Amino acid sequence: MNKQEKQSHVLLNNSQINTFAGAASGAFVSTLVSPLDVVKTRIQVKRLPKGVPDTPLIVTMYRLAQREGFRAFYKGLGTTMLGYVPNWAIYFSIYQGSKRQYAKILTTIHSKNDVLIDLLSSVTAGAISNILMAPIWTIRTRMMTQSDHQDYRNSFHAAKKIYRTEGLRALYRGVVPSMWGLIHVGIQFPLYEYLKKKCAAGSPSDGHLSTGQIMFASSVSKLIASFTAYPHEIVRSRLQDAGQARRSQKQSSTSDANFRDYRNVRDAVKTIAKEEGIRGFYRGIIPALLRTVPAAVLTLSSYEKIKDFLTDNYGEALAQY
Numbered sequence: 001m002n003k004q005e006k007q008s009h010v011l012l013n014n015s016q017i018n019t020f021a022g023a024a025s026g027a028f029v030s031t032l033v034s035p036l037d038v039v040k041t042r043i044q045v046k047r048l049p050k051g052v053p054d055t056p057l058i059v060t061m062y063r064l065a066q067r068e069g070f071r072a073f074y075k076g077l078g079t080t081m082l083g084y085v086p087n088w089a090i091y092f093s094i095y096q097g098s099k100r101q102y103a104k105i106l107t108t109i110h111s112k113n114d115v116l117i118d119l120l121s122s123v124t125a126g127a128i129s130n131i132l133m134a135p136i137w138t139i140r141t142r143m144m145t146q147s148d149h150q151d152y153r154n155s156f157h158a159a160k161k162i163y164r165t166e167g168l169r170a171l172y173r174g175v176v177p178s179m180w181g182l183i184h185v186g187i188q189f190p191l192y193e194y195l196k197k198k199c200a201a202g203s204p205s206d207g208h209l210s211t212g213q214i215m216f217a218s219s220v221s222k223l224i225a226s227f228t229a230y231p232h233e234i235v236r237s238r239l240q241d242a243g244q245a246r247r248s249q250k251q252s253s254t255s256d257a258n259f260r261d262y263r264n265v266r267d268a269v270k271t272i273a274k275e276e277g278i279r280g281f282y283r284g285i286i287p288a289l290l291r292t293v294p295a296a297v298l299t300l301s302s303y304e305k306i307k308d309f310l311t312d313n314y315g316e317a318l319a320q321y
Helices: 003-008 014-032 034-045 057-068 070-074 077-109 114-145 155-166 175-180 182-200 211-229 231-240 242-251 265-276 278-282 285-314 316-320
Strands: none
Touching: 014 034, 014 077, 014 285, 034 057, 034 070, 034 077, 034 114, 034 231, 034 285, 057 070, 057 285, 077 114, 077 155, 077 285, 114 155, 114 175, 114 182, 114 231, 175 182, 175 231, 175 265, 182 211, 211 231, 211 285, 231 265, 231 278, 265 278
């Protein structure tokens, strides 16, 4: 490739590459893992008293298919796509940009600490994406947990109905426990970057990791982070589903007289602990891990490979030729 050909390929800066790679990986993965996403969310929002065992995963999937058909496994997929695509685009763009900025700041203060840079960058990117995407995740939870399509016909109808009947605050009900989820990214991404560096020691001189190395780093970091931060997902899902759960109780002929809504995060934590015990905070963790670990592997692997391709063929670095 001559100088003119390489310069003609210089189309994308680093921020654009990270945004595009994040969006593409989000679209790819959200479609693949939608069935497990639906089952996980259904289990998370279900309230069971202490001592009552969870319904086995296979039984839950069978009953869902029997009652609502195959279509049920893709409820909320449109909202999921509407969420994951911009979410990962925002996250990776801010994450990589923050790493550069924090590296400059920390270098002027004291010697650069890579773990601290990764931690601060992951928390910053997570906080911004959580705030921007909070309404989408609430709508997604409602779409997934409705038993038919009469409550919410689509994402836009759900947004209008929630806003009209419950107010703007309802769309942001899960944002506080989502911030707890920063523990998740605060563990996952520094650990992921650390494992990548360890794997890179034996990698070719071009600096690109193999797919196997990326899969190893992403799966180990995601597994540890998911188990540690999982309780926040239960609290967030319960708060996001509150309006839907309340209407279902009113409409049910076998409604629980003791049922009450969660007032806030503290009330949700206390109620779950009292009524369901520690097990309540880990309800649905098996389908969650079956979904999140492969999803993380697919997301990060596709992101890294798309980013490498774009950087090698359309990146700013080619301008040096």
